[in-house]
Amino acid sequence: MTTSDGTAISISALSKSYGRAKALDGLDLTVATGEVHGFLGPNGSGKTTTIRVLLGLLRADAGAVRLLGGDPWHDAVALHGRMAYVPGDVTLWPGITGGEVIDLLGRMRGGTDRRRRDELVERFDLDPRKKARTYSKGNRQKVALIAALASDAELLLLDEPTSGLDPLMESVFQQCIQDVRREGRTVLLSSHILGEVEALCDRVSIVRLGRTVESGTLRELRHLTRTSITVETTDPLTGIDALPGVYDTVLDGRIARFDVETAELDAVIRRLAPLGVRSLTSTPPTLEEMFLRHYGDAADDARVAS
Amino acid sequence: MTGTIGLLRFMLRRERRSLPWWLLGVTLLMLVQSTQSQSLYDTADDLARLRETIGGNTAVVALSGPTRLLETIGGEVVFEIFGFLAIVVGLMNMFLVGRQTRADEEAGRAELIRSARVGRRAPLAAAIASAAVADVAAGALVAAVAIGTGLPAGGSVLLGAAVAATGLTFAALTAVAAQFFESTRAVYGSVGFALGAAYALRAAGDAGDGTLSWLSPIGWGQRTYPYVDDRWWPLLLPLAATALLVATAVVLLERRDFGAGLVAARPGRPAASRALGNAYGLAWRLQRSALIGWVAGLALLGAAYGSIGNSIEQYVADNPEIAEFLPGGAAGIVDAYLSLTVSLSALIASAYGVTSVLRVRAEELSGRAESVLATRTSRLTWLAGHLSVALAGTAVVLLAIGLGEGAAYAVTVSDPGQVPRVIGVALTYLPAVWLIVGVAVLAVGWLPRVAAALAWAAVGYCAVVQLFADSFGLPGWAQRASPFAHTPAVPTEAFTVTPIIVLGLVAIVGLAGGYSGLRRRDLGY
Numbered sequence: 155m156t157t158s159d160g161t162a163i164s165i166s167a168l169s170k171s172y173g174r175a176k177a178l179d180g181l182d183l184t185v186a187t188g189e190v191h192g193f194l195g196p197n198g199s200g201k202t203t204t205i206r207v208l209l210g211l212l213r214a215d216a217g218a219v220r221l222l223g224g225d226p227w228h229d230a231v232a233l234h235g236r237m238a239y240v241p242g243d244v245t246l247w248p249g250i251t252g253g254e255v256i257d258l259l260g261r262m263r264g265g266t267d268r269r270r271r272d273e274l275v276e277r278f279d280l281d282p283r284k285k286a287r288t289y290s291k292g293n294r295q296k297v298a299l300i301a302a303l304a305s306d307a308e309l310l311l312l313d314e315p316t317s318g319l320d321p322l323m324e325s326v327f328q329q330c331i332q333d334v335r336r337e338g339r340t341v342l343l344s345s346h347i348l349g350e351v352e353a354l355c356d357r358v359s360i361v362r363l364g365r366t367v368e369s370g371t372l373r374e375l376r377h378l379t380r381t382s383i384t385v386e387t388t389d390p391l392t393g394i395d396a397l398p399g400v401y402d403t404v405l406d407g408r409i410a411r412f413d414v415e416t417a418e419l420d421a422v423i424r425r426l427a428p429l430g431v432r433s434l435t436s437t438p439p440t441l442e443e444m445f446l447r448h449y450g451d452a453a454d455d456a457r458v459a460s
Numbered sequence: 461m462t463g464t465i466g467l468l469r470f471m472l473r474r475e476r477r478s479l480p481w482w483l484l485g486v487t488l489l490m491l492v493q494s495t496q497s498q499s500l501y502d503t504a505d506d507l508a509r510l511r512e513t514i515g516g517n518t519a520v521v522a523l524s525g526p527t528r529l530l531e532t533i534g535g536e537v538v539f540e541i542f543g544f545l546a547i548v549v550g551l552m553n554m555f556l557v558g559r560q561t562r563a564d565e566e567a568g569r570a571e572l573i574r575s576a577r578v579g580r581r582a583p584l585a586a587a588i589a590s591a592a593v594a595d596v597a598a599g600a601l602v603a604a605v606a607i608g609t610g611l612p613a614g615g616s617v618l619l620g621a622a623v624a625a626t627g628l629t630f631a632a633l634t635a636v637a638a639q640f641f642e643s644t645r646a647v648y649g650s651v652g653f654a655l656g657a658a659y660a661l662r663a664a665g666d667a668g669d670g671t672l673s674w675l676s677p678i679g680w681g682q683r684t685y686p687y688v689d690d691r692w693w694p695l696l697l698p699l700a701a702t703a704l705l706v707a708t709a710v711v712l713l714e715r716r717d718f719g720a721g722l723v724a725a726r727p728g729r730p731a732a733s734r735a736l737g738n739a740y741g742l743a744w745r746l747q748r749s750a751l752i753g754w755v756a757g758l759a760l761l762g763a764a765y766g767s768i769g770n771s772i773e774q775y776v777a778d779n780p781e782i783a784e785f786l787p788g789g790a791a792g793i794v795d796a797y798l799s800l801t802v803s804l805s806a807l808i809a810s811a812y813g814v815t816s817v818l819r820v821r822a823e824e825l826s827g828r829a830e831s832v833l834a835t836r837t838s839r840l841t842w843l844a845g846h847l848s849v850a851l852a853g854t855a856v857v858l859l860a861i862g863l864g865e866g867a868a869y870a871v872t873v874s875d876p877g878q879v880p881r882v883i884g885v886a887l888t889y890l891p892a893v894w895l896i897v898g899v900a901v902l903a904v905g906w907l908p909r910v911a912a913a914l915a916w917a918a919v920g921y922c923a924v925v926q927l928f929a930d931s932f933g934l935p936g937w938a939q940r941a942s943p944f945a946h947t948p949a950v951p952t953e954a955f956t957v958t959p960i961i962v963l964g965l966v967a968i969v970g971l972a973g974g975y976s977g978l979r980r981r982d983l984g985y
Contacts, residue, residue, distance in 0.1 A: 209834050211983040231838045239834035245827045247746060250728075250736075257732035258742060262835035283727035288643075298831070311834075 161220070162187045162309050162340040163208065168217035169364075170203055177203040179364035180217070185342055185357075190335050192355035193344040194445060200364040201344045202242055205313050208342075209239060222309060235264050238302035242313035242344070244294040246286035252297045253282025259301040271304040277326050292318035303330050310334065310341045316350060328353055348441045360445065372441065379444050380413040382437040383422070388430030397422055408432075463578035467586035471560050472593065479594055482552040486545060486623070487601045493541040494609040498533055507533060513774045519767030519868050522663040525682045526670065534611045534687025538619060543662075546678040547655060549598050549627035553591050554634045554651045560587035562638040562647045565719055574718065584635060584713055588706060591631035599624030615687035622681035625698040629677040630655065632705035639712035642721035677701065739837050739845030746823075747816060747849045754812045754853075755860045758805055762864025765801040766882070769865075770872040772797050795951045798865070798885060803944060805861040806889035807923055810896040812857050814915045816850035817900035821911055824984055839979055847901065847971065854893045862886030885950050891963035892943035896922065898970020905977025 163185040170178040178200045185191040195201050206212045208221055210230030219226055224233050246255055253275070260266030275282055278296045286294065295318045302310055316324050324347070331354050334341060345351050351358060352372065359369040368375055380401065385391075391410045395403035399418030404411045414422050426434075472479075501507045511530045514520050521527060525542055529535035561584060564570040570583060603620030607613050633654055637647045658676040665673030666682075673679030680697045684690075716722060735741045773794045820843060823829040832842055866882030900915035907914060925934065925942040939945045943966075946959045 206830075206984065209830070211830060211833060213980075213982060230833075231836055234834060235836045237834075239831070241827060241830055241834075243827065244831075246831075247742075247828060249749075250745065251730070253730040254728070254732040254736055258736050259831060259835060261732070261737040262739070262832060262837050264836055282730045285728050288725075 160187045161185070162189075162222060163191075163342060164218075164220045165204070165208075166218050168204065168207065168219060169215045170200075170207060170212060171215055177364055178207075178217075181361060181364055182366045182369070183359050184369075185340060187340050188335075188338045189356040190331060190341040190343060190354050192351040192358040193342055193361070194346075194348075194351060194358060194441075195344075195361035199361045201361060202313055203364075204361075205239075205311050205342070205344065208311060209234075236307060237309040237311060238263065238305045238307035239311045240295075240298045240302045240313060240315045242315075242317065244291075244298040246289070246294055246297060248287035249285060251283055251285055252280055252289060252293065255286060255297050256282065256301045256304065259298075260304055263301075263305050263307070266301075266304045267306070271300065274300040274304055274330075277330075278323060290318070292320065292323065295319060296323065299327065299330075303334070308339055310339065312341060313344045314346060315343070316345070316347060324350065348445060352441050358441070368444075375441075375444055376416065376439055379439040380415050381419060381439060382411070382413050384411045384435045385409070385426060386432045386434075387426065388432060389428075391426075391429060394422075394425070397425060461579045461581050461585055463576070464582045464585045464589070467573070467578065467582055468589045468593075471586055471590040474560075475556060475590065475594070479552075479556070479597075482548065482594070483597055483601055485548055486552075486598045487605055489541055489544055489548065490602050490605040491609065494537050494606060494611060497537045497540065498610065501533060501536060507536065509775070510536070513771045517767065517771055517872060518667050519763070519872055520771065522667040523764055523767060524666075525662070526666045526673070526685075528685060529682070529688055531688045534606070534615050535685065537606070537611065538682070538686050542619075542622075542682050543659060543678060545602065545623050546626045546681060547659065549595065549623055550630040550655045550658075551652075552594060552598070553627045553631035554648060554655070556591050556594060557587045557631045557634040558638060558644055558647050558651070560590065561635065562641065562721075563644040565638075566642075566644050571718070581710060581713065584638075584709060588631060588635060592628060595624040595627040595631070598627060612687060615690050618684055618690055618692060619686040621692075621695060622684050622686065625695050625702075626677050626681040628702050629698040629705070632702040632709070635709040636705050636712065639709050639716060640722050642719075642723065642725040646723075646725070739832065739841045740848055741845075742832070743819075743845035743849050747819060747846070747853065750815070751812075751849065751853045751856065754809075754857050758808060758812075758857050759860040759864035761808070762802075762805060762861040762866075762886075763868040765805070766865035766868030766870075767872060769794055769797055769869045792952070798869070798882060799949045799952045802861060802865065802882070802885045803889065803926060803947070803949070805865070806858060806886065806893060806947075807919070807926055807944065809854050809857040809861065809889070810893040810922065811919050813850050813854040813893055813897040814900045814919055816846070816853055817897055817904060818912055818915065819849075820846045820901075821904050821908060824908070827984065830984055833983065839983075840975060843901075843975055843978055847897075850897050850900075851894060854897060855887075855890055858886045858890055858893065859883060881951070888950050888955065888960070889944070889947055891960050891967060892947045894967040895943040895963050895970065898967040898974070901974030902970045902977070903974070905974035905981070908981070 161184060163183060165181060165183040168178050168181045169176070181200060181204060183193070183204065193201055193204075203212065207214050207219060208226050210226045210233070213227055222233055222236055226233060246252075250258075256271060256275070257266065260271065278300055280293060280296045280300065284293075286297070289297070295315065299315055302312070316327050319327060328350065331341060331343070335354075343351065343355060355372070357369070357371050358375060360367050386409045388408070390408060391405060394400060394405070394410055394412060397418070398421075399415035400422060401413045501510055507530070511527070515527045515530065523543070525539045527539075529539035561570075564573070564583070573583065574580070599620035601620075602623050603616045606616035606619055630651065634647065634651045637650045641647050641650065658678045661676040662673040662679035662682065665671060665676070665679055673683065677698055680694050683694045684692065712722060736745055776793050820829075823832075823846075829842065833839065862883030862885060863879065865886070866879040869882060870876050870878035896915075896918055899918045900911070903911035903914040922942040922944050924932075925939050926944055928934075929939050929945075943963050946963055948954065948956050948959060
């Protein structure tokens with residue numbers, strides 16, 4: 155069970171239904187060893203189900219799943235010794251303190267580095283003596299994060315790990331993940347916070363309705379989307395909106411604002427150059443825009459379906 | 461105090477779901493005791509005989525109350541039921557006041573209320589007032605039931621007032637505890653302890669010279685001697701105590717910050733002890749306090765049963781005409797009584813086993829099992845952790861039943877040899893109880909969504925067979941479906957090992973079958 159091929163997670167055509175509800179419908183996901191992989195999608199798109207299949211808590215209906223060179227269902231216990239998990243909605247035992255939970259989960263995982271554990275407790279500013287019933291959502295999240303980060307796990311599965319953290323703790327979390335990356339460990343990070351994904355992730359997969367709709371590096375994904383251009387020219391701008399790959403043109407005399415498909419960028423710039431470009435701003439698409447495009451599609455689908 | 465009336469209305473509205481159940485419980489306790497006592501001891505002779513047998517039985521006096529109450533039939537009802545009424549009403553007041561004061565403050569709800577035009581003392585005043593309303597209702601119901609079942613009106617009203625006054629004392633005590641402690645659990649813990657201490661003090665007092673009973677609110681209520689002396693003045697004690705406690709609560713309230721207590725919540729351990737390192741350590745830690753509660757409760761129940769075993773013998777000895785109807789005669793009745801009471805307690809032990817197994821399902825549904833199973837802990841180890849509590853726990857509970865009943869009976873008959881004998885009777889039921897545990901595990905493994913219903917149905921079925929098989933005329937096969945029917949009814953019957961082994965094997969099949977289901981299925985839904 156080694157990862158000689160350099161792939162930590164490989165999922166193809168994974169399907170899972172709960173009764174009649176289809177949670178996963180042919181999902182594909184490949185995470186290379188040592189990368190931080192962003193796992194994006196709206197609520198209910200199947201991210202948590204995927205992670206639960208990877209943990210061997212759910213049995214796949216169809217599809218192939220390999221995790222650290224093993225089968226997540228059959229080799230669950232052996233694989234769990236090499237990975238750590240932070241659930242999206244952390245629930246703890248009300249009568250047990252945060253410090254005790256961290257140690258308990260650490261020991262169950264096969265031992266914790268005591269020094270690193272104490273250092274993380276300090277960095278995340280957690281009071282480990284409080285009973286879990288008195289912790290806020292953010293503090294419960296910290297307990298699970300510290301337990302996971304204090305381990306030597308090769309692979310971290312993080313399901314929206316920062317949803318309850320304040321901006322200060324969010325930045326501590328980002329530093330910790332950068333450290334993890336430097337150590338060559340692998341991270342699957344499901345997240346809603348796009349700034350966090352842009353800052354941390356080498357590659358991104360976007361899922362919708364139980365399927366992967368896009369996957370690649372952020373640069374590759376940007377190629378598939380549009381760049382916003384604002385341009386001012388000496389000669390009047392005409393016929394821009396008729397060019398292939400140009401959308402949402404707002405024309406105001408010699409100033410134009412439009413979006414252009416990244417593949418058509420070159421042709422459009424050639425068309426603009428003879429008009430005498432006085433100023434030009436180009437904004438690459440943010441992850442947020444890419445994401446919203448898929449949210450938008452989802453909303454459209456919902457409207458069609460209803 | 462601004463806003464007290466509005467808050468009181470709001471609190472009573474919040475309590476409209478739980479309060480009726482408490483009041484129903486009080487009503488039923490009184491109804492059952494009053495009708496039962498009046499039919500059992502319907503002549504002056506019966507009552508005199510009861511005085512003779514019970515008056516000399518220290519254990520019964522310690523469990524119930526002062527023997528002076530046994531002068532009249534109404535007094536006999538009070539003798540038997542007042543302690544239970546006081547505990548039920550005490551708990552009702554504890555939860556009512558605790559919920560409305562410290563629990564609200566801890567959850568942050570009280571902050572919203574206090575930010576409105578509401579005085580600092582208003583929530584406390586409204587909580588005490590709502591408790592007073594509940595206590596008056598409970599007292600009125602007790603009095604009404606007593607009069608309705610034919611007891612004299614004067615004593616019934618006094619009894620109702622005594623119940624209400626006892627309840628109010630615990631409401632005021634809870635109000636003080638709510639100022640003192642930062643966590644609601646500590647409030648409930650301390651008041652629960654005080655309630656137990658009040659019961660223990662009057663038990664020691666009634667069994668001795670009576671002095672200690674005057675230190676207990678339950679003792680004060682009993683010493684009004686309803687239907688015997690009908691004296692009202694002892695009720696001045698709970699009223700004075702209530703006034704003093706409420707005043708103390710107000711003083712403390714004025715001296716503390718919102719959300720804080722006088723005693724800060726005790727911080728827990730910053731790191732786990734050696735014991736908390738695997739699935740077994742976790743399961744025992746999670747189920748520890750529940751197990752202690754069940755063990756204590758069933759040891760007490762056993763002691764209650766055991767303490768009157770000897771009286772039953774004497775009662776039958778005094779009534780030879782009854783003994784003629786019994787197969788074993790006067791000698792056999794104690795054994796039949798021990799066998800019956802232990803089997804009923806064993807049924808309760810199996811209920812404990814079911815609650816323990818269902819923790820597995822609760823852990824799964826809450827998502828906490830996910831954190832554990834994402835580590836190197838296998839499903840087998842995780843299940844085994846909780847099952848070790850269920851299996852060993854039921855054994856300890858049965859041991860406690862045998863010890864409680866055996867010790868109490870041994871004291872009354874001055875025969876220490878009864879202790880191991882009754883413990884042996886109790887442990888005979890272990891395989892049957894484990895079989896019920898096995899059924900619960902099977903249900904959790906294969907039919908998780910209906911597991912709780914199935915497991916409780918199994919316990920319920922055994923209870924019906926045990927209690928009503930003869931009166932319902934259940935067919936033989938229906939009776940044999942209960943594992944308790946296969947357990948040899950020692951000491952009446954001879955002990956046979958074959959059914960014990962068969963029951964044990966069936967239990968093991970259930971446990972293994974449950975695991976094989978759990979191993980195969982999806983987790984967490």
